[in-house]
Amino acid sequence: MTGTVKEEILTRQAEVGIRFENGRLTFSPFLLESAELLSAPRDFTYLLDFRQN
Amino acid sequence: MEHLISHGRRQIAFIAGSPDDLSGDSGRRLQAFFAACAHFGLEQDARRVVYGRHVYDGGFAAADQLLQSGIPFDALIASNDESAIGAMDAIKQAGKRIPEDVAVIGFDNRLEGAVQQPGLTSIHVPLFDMGYQAVEQMYRHLVQGELLPPHREDVHLVVRSSCGCGGNGEAFLDEEVSAGRPLFQQMAAQIRKQAFDLSADSARFHPGALRARLNQPRLSYANVPYRIKPYADLLQGPYNTILFDRALHERIEAESRQHGTDARLLRDANGEVLHASLTEKLLTLLLAKLVNFVPEGGIWMNTQRPEWNDANNALVGRGLSVVTLGYLRRFLAFFRDLIQPEDGDFPLHTEIAILLENIAAILGRFAPVLEENFTPEQRRAMMDALGEGEAILNLFEETFRHAEFTGRSGTFFAYEGLGSVYWHMVSKLLLAAQETALRFQDTPFAADLVAAYRAIREGLGYRKSPAEYGAFRIRTRPNTTGRASRA
Numbered sequence: 001m002t003g004t005v006k007e008e009i010l011t012r013q014a015e016v017g018i019r020f021e022n023g024r025l026t027f028s029p030f031l032l033e034s035a036e037l038l039s040a041p042r043d044f045t046y047l048l049d050f051r052q053n
Numbered sequence: 054m055e056h057l058i059s060h061g062r063r064q065i066a067f068i069a070g071s072p073d074d075l076s077g078d079s080g081r082r083l084q085a086f087f088a089a090c091a092h093f094g095l096e097q098d099a100r101r102v103v104y105g106r107h108v109y110d111g112g113f114a115a116a117d118q119l120l121q122s123g124i125p126f127d128a129l130i131a132s133n134d135e136s137a138i139g140a141m142d143a144i145k146q147a148g149k150r151i152p153e154d155v156a157v158i159g160f161d162n163r164l165e166g167a168v169q170q171p172g173l174t175s176i177h178v179p180l181f182d183m184g185y186q187a188v189e190q191m192y193r194h195l196v197q198g199e200l201l202p203p204h205r206e207d208v209h210l211v212v213r214s215s216c217g218c219g220g221n222g223e224a225f226l227d228e229e230v231s232a233g234r235p236l237f238q239q240m241a242a243q244i245r246k247q248a249f250d251l252s253a254d255s256a257r258f259h260p261g262a263l264r265a266r267l268n269q270p271r272l273s274y275a276n277v278p279y280r281i282k283p284y285a286d287l288l289q290g291p292y293n294t295i296l297f298d299r300a301l302h303e304r305i306e307a308e309s310r311q312h313g314t315d316a317r318l319l320r321d322a323n324g325e326v327l328h329a330s331l332t333e334k335l336l337t338l339l340l341a342k343l344v345n346f347v348p349e350g351g352i353w354m355n356t357q358r359p360e361w362n363d364a365n366n367a368l369v370g371r372g373l374s375v376v377t378l379g380y381l382r383r384f385l386a387f388f389r390d391l392i393q394p395e396d397g398d399f400p401l402h403t404e405i406a407i408l409l410e411n412i413a414a415i416l417g418r419f420a421p422v423l424e425e426n427f428t429p430e431q432r433r434a435m436m437d438a439l440g441e442g443e444a445i446l447n448l449f450e451e452t453f454r455h456a457e458f459t460g461r462s463g464t465f466f467a468y469e470g471l472g473s474v475y476w477h478m479v480s481k482l483l484l485a486a487q488e489t490a491l492r493f494q495d496t497p498f499a500a501d502l503v504a505a506y507r508a509i510r511e512g513l514g515y516r517k518s519p520a521e522y523g524a525f526r527i528r529t530r531p532n533t534t535g536r537a538s539r540a
Contacts, residue, residue: 007480008513011487020257030494031487031503 054089054130056174056210060217062128062156063095068105068115068136079104082132082160100124105136109292112139120147127155134159134166134175141169141215152217162211165372168350170429172213179206195523263331263391268399270328274319278302279356284440287355294355332399335388340408342381344439348419348427352377353436415439483509 017028057065067086070079083102090097100122103115112131116139119126129144131137137159144155151157151171159166159175166173186204193199212218255263278301281287287294308316319327329337345353351373401409415438416423422431486509490502510516 007484011483011510014487014491022256023258023260028494030499031490031506033507 054086054093056212056216057128057130057156057158058093058095060128060152060156062217064101064126065090065095065128065130066101066103066119066124066126068103068112068129068131068140070104070132071106072104079107079132086130098124101126105131105133105139107133107136109135109139112136113143114139116140116143117147120144120149129155129157131157131159134161134163134173137173137175138165138169141173151215156217157215158210159215163372164351164375167213168347168373168432169215170433171215174213174216174218175211176208177211178208182206192521192523196521264395266331267391267395268330268332268397270330270400272329272331272334273326274329276301276305276317276319278305281355284437287440291355295357327402329402330399332392333401333405335391336401336409337405339381339384339388340405340412342377343412343416344408346378346439347373347436348423348432350432351375352381412439479509479512483513 015031015033017030017032019026019028054065067083069083069086072079074080075083086102087097089095101119101124103118105111105115112135115136116129119129120143129137129140131140137157141151141157144151144157149155157173159173160178162175162177166175183206186206190201190204193201278298280296280298282290282294282296305317315326321327342352345355347353354372354374354377415435418438419431419435422435427435483506486502486506490499490506493499493502
């Protein structure tokens with residue numbers, strides 16, 4: 001699977017639509033899918049690194 | 054075999070793989086050869102079977118052995134293209150003509166075969182489909198528990214000239230490139246109309262910064278202790294192309310202990326680090342590729358280093374690279390746009406200036422042919438001219454070729470193999486599809502391109518659940534620490 005992770009991160013970042021143009025930050029939601037945005041606040045569950053225990 | 058017999062050949066020799074692999078792939082191919090001999094009623098002689106170990110040198114030695122043995126043969130089948138190419142060189146060196154004296158057919162349909170003289174007739178193996186089918190079967194087995202019967206992909210003969218036909222292998226390109234889809238053709242037209250705007254990649258962040266550096270001698274060259282052999286040697290042994298300069302290597306190591314990393318840079322006679330402008334560095338890169346240009350073929354890879362993003366060549370670091378030629382074309386468009394508005398003098402080191410003039414003269418000489426189609430003789434003449442023009446400048450070329458490949462361990466190419474290349478290609482495709490969608494977002498193709506981008510994305514990584522990848526929960530026994538379940 002080497003290689004796929006990097007491209008997925010690059011493309012995912014670009015989907016958000018933030019780009020440098022002419023030395024300035026711009027925002028274009030051209031590739032953003034509205035279905036991926038939350039319509040209401042929601043909890044986000046994530047894992048902690050258990051090795052610290 | 055049938056094809057050779059249709060050309061009237063009856064004394065067919067065979068270059069098998071390895072004599073140590075007779076229970077494996079090599080053995081099966083050899084059995085197929087014997088079965089075909091029996092089927093067509095050809096006389097069999099053990100001396101007509103030799104072993105080429107599927108490599109160039111092996112093929113060369115095997116054909117040599119055939120010729121030495123004195124057994125007559127009017128045709129030769131090699132169990133892969135690489136050994137077939139070695140055999141062709143041995144046959145030609147022995148003063149025999151292909152296909153008149155010996156017809157040759159290979160196996161694999163490698164791109165290098167297409168540019169041999171004569172073009173190598175071969176069997177096309179649909180590697181992409183095989184990889185795709187293999188992954189799909191594994192996936193269905195792991196996720197849905199299905200056990201599917203073995204799937205076989207059909208191979209077919211790609212006819213060029215080495216078998217006695219007059220073809221020059223359009224089959225290769227027809228199949229791979231001219232997927233005549235209307236969308237593809239419209240886009241190609243659009244791309245041709247649009248000027249390439251690659252300098253925008255830098256200009257997006259720092260407008261004008263690149264241009265400001267064009268004439269400032271602020272860059273250096275790495276002094277890499279490898280040397281590419283002279284062109285004549287490359288022709289003799291195209292798979293064994295570089296020399297390691299051990300004395301230089303040891304001197305650099307010793308000096309870098311004393312002076313730090315500056316000792317790894319190219320220095321002038323007074324020991325000062327050699328400085329070059331951005332223009333010279335870009336030009337050197339361009340010229341280093343151009344000296345290996347094979348018209349209508351690609352860029353001849355002779356550094357024994359894998360070239361980036363060229364899946365075929367990534368595994369071997371040799372042969373002809375069409376992808377590199379594609380990159381070169383983009384690079385040229387970028388370089389032209391960058392340089393064209395400039396007027397004024399660009400100081401260059403003498404070696405670079407001479408090489409630039411040589412290559413410009415060679416391109417000028419072949420300009421009329423570049424507009425038309427090359428004959429094999431013209432192609433070889435241009436390749437020779439470029440290759441010999443390089444002789445004065447091995448040092449710089451070498452420096453640059455290696456400076457490009459700093460980011461990746463060779464281990465990746467050696468051990469991860471086909472599956473890795475498959476995923477790698479799909480993820481590159483994802484990125485390329487996204488770049489294309491963004492580039493054409495204000496055109497009528499935008500919606501189709503976004504849909505294509507999302508379709509590719511569905512096949513990758515984070516869009517799939519762990520279960521779809523065949524992951525399963527590990528049950529832990531009561532007396533263990535329980536870490537495995539949390540992991």
